[in-house]
Amino acid sequence: LFSYAIPHLLVFGMLREFTSREELKALLDKELEGDRREKPENNLLENTLQIALAGEFTTTKLEVYGYPERDPQYILFVESTNLQYPYIYVRKPLSGHNIELLNECARLLLTKYRSSIREHGKLLVVGDAEICEAFAQQLFVILGEKFETLEPCETGVFYMTAAQREAILSVDTDAPVGFTITPVDVDKDGETIHRLWKYGVNVDITKDRLRHLPSICARNEKGEVVGWAMSARFGQIANLYVLPEYRNNGLGKGIEVSLAKDYARRGLRVFKFVELSNKSVFDGSLRSPHWTLWMKEDEDNNDTKTPNLNYFRRFKQA
Known part of the structure; x- marks a missing residue:
C-alpha cells in the first residue's frame, strides 16, 4: 500500500x-x-x-x-x-x-x-x-x-519486554491486608478519580476512559476507592495514584501489576512514562524486575547508554 x-x-x-x-x-x-x-x-x-x-x-x-x-x-x-x-x-x-x-x-x-x-x-x-x-x-x-x-x-519510558510480559502473568497481585483490588465502578468512582487527576481535562472524558480502556482500583475495608490506575488514549498505563494516607504499604505496586497483567492478557504492549522528578517511582521502576528502561547509545561514546527521554x-x- x-x-x-x-x-x-x-x-x-x-x-x-x-x-x-x-x-x-x-x-x-x-x-x-x-x-x-x-x-x-x-x-x-x-x-x-x-x-x-x-x-x-x-x-x-x-x-x-x-x-x-x-x-x-x-x-x-x-x-x-x-x-x-x-x-x-x-x-x-x-x-x-x-x-x-x-x-x-x-x-x-x-x-x-x-x-x-x-x-x-x-x-x-x-x-x-x-x-x-x-x-x-x-x-x-x-x-x-x-x-x-x-x-x-x-x-x-519504562516498558516490558516480551519475556517480562509473559512473566507478569504469573506474578501474585494480592492486595495488602485490609484492601481489595477490583474493577473501577465508573458511576461511583469516576468523579473522585477525575478530581484528583492533575491532568484531567473533562470529567466525561475521564469516565469514558475508565469505562472503555483498561483500568483498575483498590478499595479499603469500607469499600471506598483509595487508589487506581487507568489508560491513556495513546495506550500507556497512566494516572497511577494512591491517596497519601494509604501509601508505602505495597498498594501502588499491586495496582500497577494488576493493570499490567490486564494489558498483557489483551495482547497489548505494557509501558508507562515516569517523570524524572518523581524520584521514588522512577528509582523503584529501575529496581523492579518487571520493567525495562528505554535506553539509547550516547552520541559521544557508543559504549555508554543513556535514558531515551x-x-x-x-x-x-x-
Missing part, C-alpha cells in the same frame, strides 16, 4: 491520513514486521492502533497521519475533541530523525489544527527533545502568536 524506503532526495508533499480500518490495519502490520514489534519505539504505535481498531473508545477523536505522503517516515497521532485541546504524539523514523522532514510535518500538522489550537489556546506535544522543539518553533510561524510552555515534563510539552497561548 505504501513504501517505507528513505528517499534519496527529499520531496516535501502532503500529510497522508489513515482513515479506514483497512488502512490502519495495514499500517499496523507494516510497522510491526519482523523484529520491529519489540522495538520500544513502537510501544505507543501498536497500542494506539489496537485501541483504534477495537473501536470501543470514541469519546475523543483519533486521527493518524504519515509524512511524507508517499514514503511515510514520521507517524503522527492526534487526539482531539471540542472538549479538549489537541494532543499530538510523533513516532520518529526507526532510523533516526531527518530534521527537514520533521520541521515540514510539524508545519503541515499545525496548519491543519490551527483553528482548534486557537479555540482552546493550548496544545500538548509528546515526543523527544527534537520533536518538541520543532513544534515549538512552528507554532510561532503558523499562528503568529507567542506560546509558552506550561509544566514542562521530562520522562523516562520523552517530553510532555504543554503550550499555552500567552
Whole structure:
C-alpha cells in the first residue's frame, strides 16, 4: 500500500491520513514486521492502533497521519475533541530523525489544527527533545502568536519486554491486608478519580476512559476507592495514584501489576512514562524486575547508554 524506503532526495508533499480500518490495519502490520514489534519505539504505535481498531473508545477523536505522503517516515497521532485541546504524539523514523522532514510535518500538522489550537489556546506535544522543539518553533510561524510552555515534563519510558510480559502473568497481585483490588465502578468512582487527576481535562472524558480502556482500583475495608490506575488514549498505563494516607504499604505496586497483567492478557504492549522528578517511582521502576528502561547509545561514546527521554510539552497561548 505504501513504501517505507528513505528517499534519496527529499520531496516535501502532503500529510497522508489513515482513515479506514483497512488502512490502519495495514499500517499496523507494516510497522510491526519482523523484529520491529519489540522495538520500544513502537510501544505507543501498536497500542494506539489496537485501541483504534477495537473501536470501543470514541469519546475523543483519533486521527493518524504519515509524512511524507508517499514514503511515510514520521507517524503522527492526534487526539482531539471540542472538549479538549489537541494532543499530538510523533513516532520518529526507526532510523533516526531527518530534521527537514520533521520541521515540514510539524508545519503541515499545525496548519491543519490551527483553528482548534486557537479555540482552546493550548496544545500538548509528546515526543523527544527534537520533536518538541520543532513544534515549538512552528507554532510561532503558523499562528503568529507567542506560546509558552506550561509544566514542562521530562520522562523516562519504562516498558516490558516480551519475556517480562509473559512473566507478569504469573506474578501474585494480592492486595495488602485490609484492601481489595477490583474493577473501577465508573458511576461511583469516576468523579473522585477525575478530581484528583492533575491532568484531567473533562470529567466525561475521564469516565469514558475508565469505562472503555483498561483500568483498575483498590478499595479499603469500607469499600471506598483509595487508589487506581487507568489508560491513556495513546495506550500507556497512566494516572497511577494512591491517596497519601494509604501509601508505602505495597498498594501502588499491586495496582500497577494488576493493570499490567490486564494489558498483557489483551495482547497489548505494557509501558508507562515516569517523570524524572518523581524520584521514588522512577528509582523503584529501575529496581523492579518487571520493567525495562528505554535506553539509547550516547552520541559521544557508543559504549555508554543513556535514558531515551520523552517530553510532555504543554503550550499555552500567552
